[in-house]
Amino acid sequence: MSGPLVVHTMMLAGILFAFGLIGFLARRNVLFMLMSVEVMLNAAGLGFIAAGARWGQADGQIMFMFILTLAAAEVPVALALVLQVHRRIRTLDADAVTLMAG
Amino acid sequence: MLDWFWTIPAVPLVGFLILTLGPSLPRAMVSGIALGTSALAAGLAASLAVTLLHQGFHPVGHTQALWTWMDLAGFTPRIALYVDALSMTMVMIITGVGVLVQLYATEYMSDDSDYQRFFAYMSLFVGAMLVLVLADNFLLLFLGWEGVGLCSYLLIGFWYRDLLNGLAARKAFIVNRIGDTAMIVGLCLLFTELGTLEIQAVLRQAALQWTIGHPMAIAATALLLGAAVGKSAQIPLQVWLPDAMAGPTPVSALIHSATMVTAGVYLIARTHTLFALAPATQTAIVVIGTTTMLFAASSALVQRDIKRIFAYSTISQLGYMFMALGVGAAGTAIFHLFTHACFKALLFLVAGALMFSLHHEKDLLNMGGLRRDLPFVFWAAVIGAASLSGLPFITAGFFSKDQILLQAWRSPSGGLWLLTAGLLGSMLTALYSFRVVFLAFFGDKHSEVTRSPGWRMTVPMGVLAALSLGVGWLGWSARAEEPSWFLRLMDTAMPVHQPYLVTDAQAGTIALLASGAALLGTGLAYLMYMQRPAVLESVGETEAVQTIRRFLLRGWGFNWVYRWTIQKPFGYLARTAKVDILDQGYERLIMRPFLWIADINRDDALDRVYGGLTRLVEQSAVTAGRLQTGQVRWYSTVLVAGALGLAGFAVLS
Numbered sequence: 001m002s003g004p005l006v007v008h009t010m011m012l013a014g015i016l017f018a019f020g021l022i023g024f025l026a027r028r029n030v031l032f033m034l035m036s037v038e039v040m041l042n043a044a045g046l047g048f049i050a051a052g053a054r055w056g057q058a059d060g061q062i063m064f065m066f067i068l069t070l071a072a073a074e075v076p077v078a079l080a081l082v083l084q085v086h087r088r089i090r091t092l093d094a095d096a097v098t099l100m101a102g
Numbered sequence: 103m104l105d106w107f108w109t110i111p112a113v114p115l116v117g118f119l120i121l122t123l124g125p126s127l128p129r130a131m132v133s134g135i136a137l138g139t140s141a142l143a144a145g146l147a148a149s150l151a152v153t154l155l156h157q158g159f160h161p162v163g164h165t166q167a168l169w170t171w172m173d174l175a176g177f178t179p180r181i182a183l184y185v186d187a188l189s190m191t192m193v194m195i196i197t198g199v200g201v202l203v204q205l206y207a208t209e210y211m212s213d214d215s216d217y218q219r220f221f222a223y224m225s226l227f228v229g230a231m232l233v234l235v236l237a238d239n240f241l242l243l244f245l246g247w248e249g250v251g252l253c254s255y256l257l258i259g260f261w262y263r264d265l266l267n268g269l270a271a272r273k274a275f276i277v278n279r280i281g282d283t284a285m286i287v288g289l290c291l292l293f294t295e296l297g298t299l300e301i302q303a304v305l306r307q308a309a310l311q312w313t314i315g316h317p318m319a320i321a322a323t324a325l326l327l328g329a330a331v332g333k334s335a336q337i338p339l340q341v342w343l344p345d346a347m348a349g350p351t352p353v354s355a356l357i358h359s360a361t362m363v364t365a366g367v368y369l370i371a372r373t374h375t376l377f378a379l380a381p382a383t384q385t386a387i388v389v390i391g392t393t394t395m396l397f398a399a400s401s402a403l404v405q406r407d408i409k410r411i412f413a414y415s416t417i418s419q420l421g422y423m424f425m426a427l428g429v430g431a432a433g434t435a436i437f438h439l440f441t442h443a444c445f446k447a448l449l450f451l452v453a454g455a456l457m458f459s460l461h462h463e464k465d466l467l468n469m470g471g472l473r474r475d476l477p478f479v480f481w482a483a484v485i486g487a488a489s490l491s492g493l494p495f496i497t498a499g500f501f502s503k504d505q506i507l508l509q510a511w512r513s514p515s516g517g518l519w520l521l522t523a524g525l526l527g528s529m530l531t532a533l534y535s536f537r538v539v540f541l542a543f544f545g546d547k548h549s550e551v552t553r554s555p556g557w558r559m560t561v562p563m564g565v566l567a568a569l570s571l572g573v574g575w576l577g578w579s580a581r582a583e584e585p586s587w588f589l590r591l592m593d594t595a596m597p598v599h600q601p602y603l604v605t606d607a608q609a610g611t612i613a614l615l616a617s618g619a620a621l622l623g624t625g626l627a628y629l630m631y632m633q634r635p636a637v638l639e640s641v642g643e644t645e646a647v648q649t650i651r652r653f654l655l656r657g658w659g660f661n662w663v664y665r666w667t668i669q670k671p672f673g674y675l676a677r678t679a680k681v682d683i684l685d686q687g688y689e690r691l692i693m694r695p696f697l698w699i700a701d702i703n704r705d706d707a708l709d710r711v712y713g714g715l716t717r718l719v720e721q722s723a724v725t726a727g728r729l730q731t732g733q734v735r736w737y738s739t740v741l742v743a744g745a746l747g748l749a750g751f752a753v754l755s
């Protein structure tokens with residue numbers, strides 16, 4: 001993979017990550033916040049793939065496999081939490097859930 | 103044996119230690135230990151007596167020093183024992199009566215739940231009393247003196263769950279304290295004046311240093327007399343002994359008739375050379391003894407409680423002994439002490455047997471007609487009463503009382519009036535003794551016999567009855583000029599300075615008079631309590647006789663006088679002194695200013711520093727707590743901002 005393509009791919013990954021971050025910070029629905037987290041994870045994965053291709057090494061792809069595994073593990077936990085929150089407080093608004101206020 | 107006689111007091115004390123410190127033992131073992139140690143002590147005492155008698159009638163005493171008690175700049179009292187004929191006689195009485203009474207008590211006390219405690223106290227008493235009579239110096243004697251006082255207190259209040267018993271014990275203890283205080287002051291006086299407390303040295307030194315009638319001699323003997331008056335229950339300190347009958351009857355037999363109360367007589371006899379230097383004190387002894395003798399005999403006439411009768415009788419007989427001591431006849435006093443120990447212990451054991459058989463009945467008027475149900479006790483009572491009354495020739499009491507009357511008449515400080523008082527007392531004694539016999543054993547039955555005493559109670563009574571009849575001959579001499587065997591024995595320990603002669607005619611007169619008085623009293627008792635003629639009955643009902651009866655029943659109202667002259671004023675003073683001027687001064691000068699300073703200083707600088715610190719921590723906690731909003735988006739925003747900040751810092755630098 002040539003140099004400019006890598007730069008573009010990295011830019012795409014950065015933009016995706018920024019979208020994800022903004023979504024995470026701006027959204028109040030917990031489900032959408034989780035989706036934003038997925039977007040950020042995948043943006044980071046894209047960055048690893050591009051970097052691995054640029055240096056002709058498998059490390060980037062291995063890191064991506066790890067990220068996939070991490071995401072797969074995170075989703076059921078997160079969704080279970082969401083379900084519990086919905087069952088107890090009858091809302092998915094992250095701002096309404098302030099039980100841990102000091 | 104003379105090197106070993108320290109074991110005599112040691113053996114009962116060991117028994118006491120085993121019974122006190124040891125575990126709770128079965129009754130048979132307790133009896134075994136108590137009786138075994140007493141019997142061993144009695145056996146040792148008997149062998150010592152045999153050894154001493156083998157040496158013949160020489161004025162000898164044996165000292166055995168065990169160790170030095172303390173050493174205080176010239177004051178070095180030793181733990182040392184001294185034995186001569188006088189202390190030997192006392193040791194024989196104590197161990198002999200002690201073992202008999204303890205044997206009796208194994209049956210009498212068999213139902214008691216505190217069996218072991220009782221025998222522990224009894225053993226301690228025997229040990230302490232032996233220390234008292236064997237002591238070589240006054241300080242050790244005082245230790246024994248206090249020891250027997252303690253045992254007396256413990257045993258009077260033995261049934262402590264009844265409040266009255268505790269009060270009686272306390273009364274005995276407090277009244278005895280008065281005498282004991284006099285004693286310790288007297289001992290200090292003797293030490294400062296004569297420089298030693300060893301009894302024999304004191305007696306020798308006093309004879310050298312003081313002339314007859316020396317004020318110091320009078321003061322010292324008066325203080326010792328105070329001690330003897332307290333312990334031997336003489337007027338004016340006699341009030342404790344009738345109440346001391348609250349204790350178990352074996353205690354009354356051993357402690358409050360035969361041994362402890364005679365300690366005062368022993369003390370005066372032991373120091374009789376000191377008393378010979380103080381004629382004024384001797385006169386006081388005669389007056390006290392005679393008054394007490396008549397007072398107690400008259401009080402005994404009307405008592406209903408059988409033990410109180412014998413308590414007053416004991417006081418009265420001790421009065422006889424004081425009479426003899428006062429006229430300088432210490433040997434005769436000790437002889438009466440000896441016979442009295444036998445027959446009075448017997449009478450108390452009889453009283454105990456009656457209470458044992460009649461379910462704790464003590465009232466004489468509720469007894470009666472017991473002659474057939476309790477024949478053994480009846481004969482023991484007759485022998486005891488006869489000996490106490492001094493019925494002529496067959497009883498021990500006759501010989502000793504006869505001697506006292508003779509001395510009271512013929513001695514330089516005696517006289518006819520003393521003889522008259524003695525004879526009157528003798529008649530009263532016979533009257534109240536046989537009143538007990540006639541009321542308890544003759545006439546109508548008032549209560550049923552529930553159980554009869556067993557051999558452990560009858561054997562001691564039998565032995566004491568035999569002694570009450572037999573020992574009188576020790577004090578008998580065929581010719582009046584020659585002192586009897588017992589008196590010669592006593593002379594080895596207490597030499598009489600100027601023996602005065604009595605003729606056969608005088609002795610015969612006294613024997614006749616004494617027999618007459620005793621028989622007259624017995625006859626009067628028979629007339630008043632058996633025949634009961636109508637004239638006497640009607641006289642007895644009159645108001646005047648009843649008033650006298652009440653007066654005598656209360657023991658001449660001594661308790662009443664003490665209550666109004668000492669107890670009440672003292673109580674009043676104690677109550678008024680509760681808020682006294684000293685307390686008020688302390689409150690005004692110290693307590694209130696201190697409280698005032700404490701009050702104004704409540705908020706000082708130091709307090710402020712610490713208070714501020716507390717508030718700072720509190721405030722920080724509240725502030726920091728505000729950051730924790732619980733909003734996940736706020737947390738993540740801060741996280742991102744932090745990460746961006748760090749990244750920016752890394753890029754720029």
